[in-house]
Amino acid sequence: MSETALTRKQTLFYLSFLILMWGINWPLSKYALEFTPPLLFAGLRTLIGGALLIVVALPRWRKLRLRETWPYYLFSAFLSIVFYYGFQTVGLQYMPAGLFSAIVFLQPVLLGLFAWMWLGERMYARKMIGLLLGFAGVAVMSVGGLEGGISLIGILLALASALSWALGTVYIKRQAAKVDSLWMTAMQILIGGTVMTAYGSAVEDWSKIRWTGAFIYDTLFISIFVIALGWLVYFKLIGSGEATKVGSFTFLIPVVSIICSVLFLNERLTLNLLAGMALIVASILLVNMRQRRLPG
Template identity: 30%
Template sequence: MNGLIGLLCLIWGFNWVFMKLANGVFPPVLFAGYRFALGALVLLAVCYFRKVPLPRWKDLKWYIVCGILQTMYFNLAIQISLEDLSAGLTSVLTYSMPLWLTLMAHFWLPGEKLRLRKLAGIMIGIIGLFIAMDAHWGGSTGALLLAVSSGLSWALSNLLIKRKLAGSDMLQFTTWQMVAGAAGLLLYSVIFEHGKSHWGVMPAVYVVFSGVVGSALAFVMWSYILSKVEASKASISLLLVPVVGVVCGCLFLKESLNSVVAVGIVLVLLGIWLVNGGGKPKAEASAER
């Protein structure tokens, strides 16, 4: 499981580079629509060859809701935020998701109560968010809040997965939520966006990598991890994603990292670690492995 988690963090962290670059050649939401439409097509093909049945209506309605939250709104908010924010800062604000998921889990998931350590982690994480947001990194307040809302949307989707879809086929779920989300993204783009796509070799690479690796493969991996691990604990696997995103932004996009933003990022990561990491009895940790 640790190897799978590490691979997922590398994929999603590096994918921020392509997502940022894609905004220079595609309307932002249209790119997300292309990405998830391709990912959905790949997963539909996999379901066909593996003879995965069509979802039942009682599951399909939740697949659609999660598709709107986890794929449509989540990525719409990210791509629009990337118009004004750096890839590094956007990834940190988006991956504040474990903080919000832990708060939600306290009220709606049995056995995941908010302890003093978790409360301290949430407070430190939120302080870090405000520090990172106050530094602005050249972005508007609206873009900052939109990036944070993407994390909230993803947390709500993960909560629904644990409450309503615990026994579902994760390949089936990932496929159909992605179909619903891709349809919503493309519909939004048709109605509200008016820019042009500039196709070429590299733009095609952005779509293919983000669609096949960063969407189809990565979301199957995440759904599998979430189905096997406690919700508030599963999110610790995402700690490395914003770190990888910030490092990749500096290496490949020449993004700057000032000291104030660095402090905010460290506090966010520390808060998430306090919420989800450490303090687990050895026997419990051994049982999970």
């Protein structure tokens, strides 16, 4: 799964795409839950995304090497897909999306720590301050969500979602040389979607899904652009660069989510939003600034 280094233009393009797609995912997912039980929705959208990636990966079928690599696919599927999307989709029912996303975006801070512990990435005071500033920025933007009430179950599910995402990212980075990047992404999403759909079918009722045009278009958009292409781009960025730095840019995802809510859902542009954006920009600058070496 070794990746060739991306140029600055390619990195900027991929980051922009990822931030935009994963940013609009939050309001789109919240909207879809009006039409469907949460676990079936989490499974369905992921299963479609995984199936699409399998079709794309088929010309490289020789690189699948399923007998040797299936444990990597299975473990990463549970960490990055089943637990992450499962906790997230169920948790969105218990808390406002803004507050929930603020807790989930503790992930870049956790990722920075885990990358330092297990990937050998450098950790220094400025980088840690930057990561904490980013989390603070997301929290400040989402303070308004407190008005919608706090749920202990929702908080625990958001924390579990952040932890599984961070662990999944580090695990995939550690196994990079052992698996093909496209097959790793396709298989973990397909396995994750299959597990969530099966579990959802056991505990939820398919007849409760309202198959409106809006729900179908919403689900297909998320499946193609957020799940299939989004994860492909995310792991491409992680594979070609420093996990902590890529993680720091994901702090911008809730910014996009809230801006979309302001533009299309008539939510107000508040002082909290502007202050949070300023903290996030400072965070990304601190994490990505080159560390000067002292003359020896």
